[in-house]
Amino acid sequence: MIALAFxxxxxxxxxxxxxxxxNEGTVEWPPSPWRVLRALVAASYRLGxxxxxxxxxxxxxxxxxxxxxxxxxxxxxxxxxYMPTEGDTTTKVFxxxxxxxxxxxxxxxxIVAWPELxxxxxxxxxxAAAAAQIAYPGRA
Numbered sequence: 001m002i003a004l005a006f007x008x009x010x011x012x013x014x015x016x017x018x019x020x021x022x023n024e025g026t027v028e029w030p031p032s033p034w035r036v037l038r039a040l041v042a043a044s045y046r047l048g049x050x051x052x053x054x055x056x057x058x059x060x061x062x063x064x065x066x067x068x069x070x071x072x073x074x075x076x077x078x079x080x081x082y083m084p085t086e087g088d089t090t091t092k093v094f095x096x097x098x099x100x101x102x103x104x105x106x107x108x109x110x111i112v113a114w115p116e117l118x119x120x121x122x123x124x125x126x127x128a129a130a131a132a133q134i135a136y137p138g139r140a
Contacts, residue, residue, distance in 0.1 A: 001114065001117065002114045003111055004036070004113075004131050005110070006136075007108075007109050008072075011107065014097045018032065018034070022094070023092075024094075026096065027076070027096050027097060029071075030069040030110065031112070031137050033067055037060055040063075041060065041130075043132075043133035047130065051126070055126060056127075065116075067112045069111065070110075071110060071111075072108035073101065073102050074099065076096070077098065078096045078097065080093070
């Protein structure tokens with residue numbers, strides 16, 4: 001089994017769903033497989049030129065099967081901000097999020113797993129190196 005655990009230190013998750021505007025107030029939960037793979041690809045560029053990109057691409061290709069999620073409890077929330085624009089006007093910004101973990105003592109974890117997937121040790125190491133570079137799986 002291959003699994004990625006994302007620790008949500010602030011107890012909030014911000015991620016606008018695909019085909020939605022940030023002011024619609026929707027949160028993509030759980031994160032889509034596309035969001036997870038995109039985060040892994042972006043994070044892999046922090047590893048420098050020594051990374052075998054072709055081999056990592058082959059590993060990520062195997063992660064395109066739908067994952068299984070282990071989700072902490074959530075509750076919806078939002079903030080409204082009035083941002084200045086040109087002149088003397090303001091515009092309202094709606095910032096939707098999920099409160100995650102409901103005040104648990106330990107920071108909540110979101111786990112994305114592929115139970116049927118097995119990788120060679122070198123490929124697992126490549127995936128782990130890329131995953132370690134992901135700062136946040138949602139909208140930072």
